[in-house]
Amino acid sequence: xDARSYVEANxxxxxxxxxxxxxxxxxSADPARRDDVRKSAEWLAAQxxxxxxxxxxxxxxxxxxxxxxxxxGGAGEVAGQPAVFAEWPAGDASAPVVLVYGHHDVxxxxxxxxWRSPPFEPAEExxxxxxxxxxxxxxxxxxxxxxxxxxxxxxxxxxxxxxxxLLIEGEEESGSPHFAELLxxxxxxxxxxxxxxxxxxxxxxxxxxxxxxxxxxxxxxIDLTGPDRDLHSGSFGGAVPNPLHALTALLAGLxxxxxxxxxxxxxxxxxxxTEAERTLFAQLPFDEKxxxxxxxxxxxxxxxxxFTTLERIWAxxxxxxxxxxxxxxxxxPKTIIPRAAHAKxxxxxxADQDPADVAAALREFVSSRTPPGIxxxxxxxxxxxxxxxxxxxxxxxxAGRRALGRAFGRDVLFTREGGSGPEADLAEILGAPxxxxxxxxxxxxxxAPNEKVEMDLLLKGAEAAAYLWEELAAAGLGSTxxxxx
Amino acid sequence: xDARSYVEANxxxxxxxxxxxxxxxxxSADPARRDDVRKSAEWLAAQxxxxxxxxxxxxxxxxxxxxxxxxxGGAGEVAGQPAVFAEWPAGDASAPVVLVYGHHDVxxxxxxxxWRSPPFEPAEExxxxxxxxxxxxxxxxxxxxxxxxxxxxxxxxxxxxxxxxLLIEGEEESGSPHFAELLxxxxxxxxxxxxxxxxxxxxxxxxxxxxxxxxxxxxxxIDLTGPDRDLHSGSFGGAVPNPLHALTALLAGLxxxxxxxxxxxxxxxxxxxTEAERTLFAQLPFDEKxxxxxxxxxxxxxxxxxFTTLERIWAxxxxxxxxxxxxxxxxxPKTIIPRAAHAKxxxxxxADQDPADVAAALREFVSSRTPPGIxxxxxxxxxxxxxxxxxxxxxxxxAGRRALGRAFGRDVLFTREGGSGPEADLAEILGAPxxxxxxxxxxxxxxAPNEKVEMDLLLKGAEAAAYLWEELAAAGLGSTxxxxx
Numbered sequence: 001x002d003a004r005s006y007v008e009a010n011x012x013x014x015x016x017x018x019x020x021x022x023x024x025x026x027x028s029a030d031p032a033r034r035d036d037v038r039k040s041a042e043w044l045a046a047q048x049x050x051x052x053x054x055x056x057x058x059x060x061x062x063x064x065x066x067x068x069x070x071x072x073g074g075a076g077e078v079a080g081q082p083a084v085f086a087e088w089p090a091g092d093a094s095a096p097v098v099l100v101y102g103h104h105d106v107x108x109x110x111x112x113x114x115w116r117s118p119p120f121e122p123a124e125e126x127x128x129x130x131x132x133x134x135x136x137x138x139x140x141x142x143x144x145x146x147x148x149x150x151x152x153x154x155x156x157x158x159x160x161x162x163x164x165x166l167l168i169e170g171e172e173e174s175g176s177p178h179f180a181e182l183l184x185x186x187x188x189x190x191x192x193x194x195x196x197x198x199x200x201x202x203x204x205x206x207x208x209x210x211x212x213x214x215x216x217x218x219x220x221x222i223d224l225t226g227p228d229r230d231l232h233s234g235s236f237g238g239a240v241p242n243p244l245h246a247l248t249a250l251l252a253g254l255x256x257x258x259x260x261x262x263x264x265x266x267x268x269x270x271x272x273x274t275e276a277e278r279t280l281f282a283q284l285p286f287d288e289k290x291x292x293x294x295x296x297x298x299x300x301x302x303x304x305x306x307f308t309t310l311e312r313i314w315a316x317x318x319x320x321x322x323x324x325x326x327x328x329x330x331x332x333p334k335t336i337i338p339r340a341a342h343a344k345x346x347x348x349x350x351a352d353q354d355p356a357d358v359a360a361a362l363r364e365f366v367s368s369r370t371p372p373g374i375x376x377x378x379x380x381x382x383x384x385x386x387x388x389x390x391x392x393x394x395x396x397x398x399a400g401r402r403a404l405g406r407a408f409g410r411d412v413l414f415t416r417e418g419g420s421g422p423e424a425d426l427a428e429i430l431g432a433p434x435x436x437x438x439x440x441x442x443x444x445x446x447x448a449p450n451e452k453v454e455m456d457l458l459l460k461g462a463e464a465a466a467y468l469w470e471e472l473a474a475a476g477l478g479s480t481x482x483x484x485x
Numbered sequence: 486x487d488a489r490s491y492v493e494a495n496x497x498x499x500x501x502x503x504x505x506x507x508x509x510x511x512x513s514a515d516p517a518r519r520d521d522v523r524k525s526a527e528w529l530a531a532q533x534x535x536x537x538x539x540x541x542x543x544x545x546x547x548x549x550x551x552x553x554x555x556x557x558g559g560a561g562e563v564a565g566q567p568a569v570f571a572e573w574p575a576g577d578a579s580a581p582v583v584l585v586y587g588h589h590d591v592x593x594x595x596x597x598x599x600w601r602s603p604p605f606e607p608a609e610e611x612x613x614x615x616x617x618x619x620x621x622x623x624x625x626x627x628x629x630x631x632x633x634x635x636x637x638x639x640x641x642x643x644x645x646x647x648x649x650x651l652l653i654e655g656e657e658e659s660g661s662p663h664f665a666e667l668l669x670x671x672x673x674x675x676x677x678x679x680x681x682x683x684x685x686x687x688x689x690x691x692x693x694x695x696x697x698x699x700x701x702x703x704x705x706x707i708d709l710t711g712p713d714r715d716l717h718s719g720s721f722g723g724a725v726p727n728p729l730h731a732l733t734a735l736l737a738g739l740x741x742x743x744x745x746x747x748x749x750x751x752x753x754x755x756x757x758x759t760e761a762e763r764t765l766f767a768q769l770p771f772d773e774k775x776x777x778x779x780x781x782x783x784x785x786x787x788x789x790x791x792f793t794t795l796e797r798i799w800a801x802x803x804x805x806x807x808x809x810x811x812x813x814x815x816x817x818p819k820t821i822i823p824r825a826a827h828a829k830x831x832x833x834x835x836a837d838q839d840p841a842d843v844a845a846a847l848r849e850f851v852s853s854r855t856p857p858g859i860x861x862x863x864x865x866x867x868x869x870x871x872x873x874x875x876x877x878x879x880x881x882x883x884a885g886r887r888a889l890g891r892a893f894g895r896d897v898l899f900t901r902e903g904g905s906g907p908e909a910d911l912a913e914i915l916g917a918p919x920x921x922x923x924x925x926x927x928x929x930x931x932x933a934p935n936e937k938v939e940m941d942l943l944l945k946g947a948e949a950a951a952y953l954w955e956e957l958a959a960a961g962l963g964s965t966x967x968x969x970x
Contacts, residue, residue, distance in 0.1 A: 238903075245805075248734075295721050333866045336808075344814075345816060385733070
C-alpha cells in the first residue's frame with residue numbers, strides 16, 4: 001500500500017483522534033486551564049506511544065536547573081507548562097536526525113458568542129474541521145503520526161528512515177517563556193541535523209508553498225522628559241522645549257524618504273533576498289486589492305522603496321510605532337506644554353540582524369537626536385528575537401520541497417512569515433537548519449473565533465510527512481548540516 | 486490733601502473692606518458657589534455706591550436677548566453669573582469716557598491642605614494679604630474705589646475728570662463664556678474712549694511696568710485614521726501606512742529649523758515688535774536661570790530664532806502640541822499598527838493674526854501633508870481668541886505710564902502677557918484701545934494655594950488710578966481714539 005492510500009484508508013480514524021484532542025481546552029494563557037494543558041500533553045504522549053514511538057516523555061518546563069524534576073517557584077514564580085518529547089530511532093544508526101517542532105497549547109476563545117459551534121466541540125462542516133487548535137497547531141502536529149505510519153506502511157520497514165524526534169511545546173501561545181531554557185537544558189537529547197517546523201501556512205489550497213523564514217523582533221519604549229511639571233502654554237509656550245515636539249521630530253526621522261529605517265548600521269547585517277527568491281515570490285498569485293482589504297481596509301500600500309509588498313512584510317526589516325502618548329488626551333483643550341512624551345516601538349528583523357545591535361543603534365539614534373533640554377531614556381522588553389531563515393537552496397529545504405511536491409502533485413513555491421516565533425531559538429540553540437512543512441492557510445482564522453482547518457490539506461500534510469523522511473534520508477543531511485557555534 | 490496722603494490715611498479702612506470682600510467665596514467654576522458669586526457682586530455694587538458712583542447695577546449674563554431681564558435657560562441651559570456695572574459721569578460732558586475692566590469671581594482653592602491660612606479668611610502676613618482673590622482680581626478692582634476717592638480729595642472736585650465706567654465680570658475664571666454676548670448687548674452703555682484693564686502683573690516690586698498686550702489662542706485637534714482596526718505588525722508591518730508615523734511626520738514639520746511655524750501665511754499678518762519695544766523689553770532685568778527654574782526646571786530655552794525668551798513668550802506666535810495619543814499605551818509591548826492617531830494643538834497668536842486664518846492654514850497644512858492611505862480631520866474648539874495689543878506710543882498708554890510713574894517715582898517699563906483673556910473682545914466689541922494698569926506680581930501665586938498680594942502695591946495702584954483720570958483727561962482721548970468698525 002502506498003503512502004497516499006494508507007493516509008486515505010486511515011483518514012477517518014485520524015480525524016476522530018484529532019477531534020478527541022481538540023476537545024481538550026489547552027489554553028496556556030488561562031491559569032484555570034493548566035490541568036487541561038497537562039491533559040493535552042498526556043493525550044499526545046499516549047497517542048505517540050500508540051503510533052509506535054519507543055520513547056515518549058512529558059517534559060516539565062520552568063524547572064530549577066539541576067533539580068530533581070522539582071518545579072521551580074514558590075512564592076510568586078509560576079512554573080511552566082509541559083512539553084511532549086518523543087523519539088523513534090532510525091534502523092540505520094548513520095541516518096540523519098530530524099526534530100519536529102510544534103505546540104499543543106491553543107489560543108483563548110473569546111469572544112465566545114461569535115463561534116458557530118463551541119470551540120472545544122470540534123465539528124465537521126463541508127470538508128473543514130472547526131475548533132480551537134484545528135489548524136494552530138494540533139492538526140498540524142497530529143498529521144505527523146499519520147505520516148510516519150503511512151511511510152512505514154509504504155516501505156514495509158519497522159522504523160523510519162531518519163531518527164525522528166518530536167518536541168511539542170505547551171506554551172507557544174503564551175510567548176514560549178520557558179522554551180529557550182528547555183532547549184538549552186535538553187540540548188543533548190534534542191541534537192539533530194534538521195528541524196522541521198509544522199506551525200505555519202501555505203499560500204493557498206491551490207498553491208502549495210513552504211515558509212522559508214520568520215522575522216525577528218525587538219520591542220522598545222522611548223520616554224522623553226522636559227520640565228518637571230506640565231507648563232502653562234501661555235506663560236511658557238514658544239520658549240522651552242516641548243517633549244511632544246521632540247518626540248515627533250525624533251520619530252519622524254526614523255525613516256528616510258525612501259522608506260528606509262535610519263538607525264545607524266540597520267541594514268549592514270541584513271541578508272539580501274536572492275534573485276531566485278524574488279523570482280519565486282513574484283510567481284505567487286498576489287492580489288493587492290484583496291490584501292489591502294485584509295489589511296483592515298488600508299487604502300494604500302506604503303513601505304521601503306524598491307521592494308514589493310510581499311518582500312516588505314516577509315524579508316525586509318521594519319520600524320513601527322505601536323503606541324504614543326503624552327500631555328492632555330481627554331476631552332476638550334488644555335493649553336499645556338507636557339512634562340513628558342512616550343512611544344512604544346517594535347522592529348521586525350530579518351536574517352542576520354542581531355537584536356542587540358539594533359538596540360544599541362536605537363540608543364545611539366535617540367541620544368544623537370534628542371534636543372538640548374530634553375532627557376531621553378530607551379528601554380527594551382527583553383533581548384528581542386532573531387529572525388529565522390531557511391535558504392531555499394539548502395539540501396533540507398530541497399528535500400522538503402520534493403516531499404510536498406509529491407503530495408500535492410504541483411510545483412511548490414516559497415513564502416515567509418512576517419511575524420516571529422520561537423523558531424530562531426530552535427535553530428540557534430540546537431545548531432540545525434529549519435524546514436517549514438505546514439498546510440495551514442491564512443484563512444484558517446487562527447487566534448479568532450471559528451478557527452478551522454481544511455481536512456484534505458491535513459491529509460496532504462500527512463502524505464508529505466511520509467515522503468519527507470525518505471527525502472531527508474536520501475539527502476544525506478548528517479554530513480551536510482553546517483556546524484554552528 | 487494730596488492723593489498719596491489720602492491713600493495712606495485711608496489704607497486701613499481700604500484693607501478691612503477688601504478683607505470683607507475676600508471672605509466671600511465667589512468661585513465661578515463651582516456650581517455650589519453661585520450664591521456666593523452673586524453675594525460678591527452685591528457687595529461690590531454697594532461698595533461702589535458708597536464710594537459715590539451715582540449708577541451701580543447688577544447685570545445678569547446668559548440672558549435671553551430682548552427678554553425683560555428674564556434669565557435664559559430652563560432645561561439644561563445654565564444662565565451666567567452676574568457682572569457689576571457702575572458709572573460716574575464727569576463734570577465736563579466733553580471729557581473722555583473710560584471703562585475699567587476687572588472681575589470679582591475667583592479661582593477654586595484646591596488643594597486646601599496647602600494653604601497656610603484658610604483661603605476665605607484673609608490674613609495679613611508681613612505686609613502681604615493672603616487669601617483667594619487678593620491679587621486676582623478683587624484687590625486690583627478695589628484699588629479703583631480708593632483711587633477715585635483720592636483723586637477727588639486731592640482735586641477738591643465732586644466728580645472725576647473723566648466719565649468713569651466699571652464693568653466687573655463674574656465669570657472670568659470660568660473662561661468668560663457670556664462676556665462677549667454681554668458686551669454686544671450693552672454696547673451702548675459701555676461705549677468709551679479707552680478701556681483700563683486691571684487684571685495683570687508688573688515685572689517686579691522694584692520694576693513697575695505696564696502690560697501692552699496678551700496673546701490670542703486657537704485650539705485644534707487632528708485625528709488621523711488608517712486601517713479600520715489595529716493590524717498585526719508582523720503580518721502587515723512595513724507595508725501599510727501607520728497613522729502614528731504619519732502624525733509624527735506631520736507634526737515634526739510644524740516648525741522649521743529656525744523654530745518658525747510652517748503653516749502657510751502664518752506670519753503674514755503678525756504685527757512686528759517695534760525697535761522701541763524691543764529696547765524697552767531688553768531693559769527688564771531678566772534672569773534666564775531663574776526663569777528656567779520657574780519653567781518647571783526646564784534645562785534649556787528653545788524657540789524662534791532671532792528673538793529673546795521674553796519676545797518669544799510675549800510677542801511671537803507659537804504652535805504647541807498639548808497632547809498626543811494613539812495605539813497601545815498600556816504596560817508591555819503590543820506589536821500593532823494602530824488604526825488611528827490623535828493630537829491636540831494650541832496656537833498662541835499675536836496682533837493682528839486672525840484665528841480664522843490660522844484655522845484655515847492648519848487645515849491646508851494637514852491636508853497637503855497627509856500621506857496616501859491616511860485620512861485626516863481637523864477640528865477646532867470654538868473660533869479662537871484674537872490677541873490684544875496696546876501700542877506703547879498711544880496717548881492712552883502714555884497717560885497710563887505717566888500715572889504709574891508718578892505713583893512709583895520710577896521709570897515704567899513694558900511687558901506683555903503670553904496667555905489670553907477676554908481683553909481682545911473688549912477692545913474689538915467696544916472699539917476702544919486698551920491700557921493695562923495693574924500691580925499684581927508673577928509671584929502672587931494666583932490660581933495656586935496661598936495667593937497673596939503686596940499691600941503696598943495695592944496702595945500704589947490706588948494712587949496711580951487717582952492720577953490716571955487726570956492724565957487721561959489731559960490727553961484729550963475723546964478726540965484721539967481711533968474709530969473702529
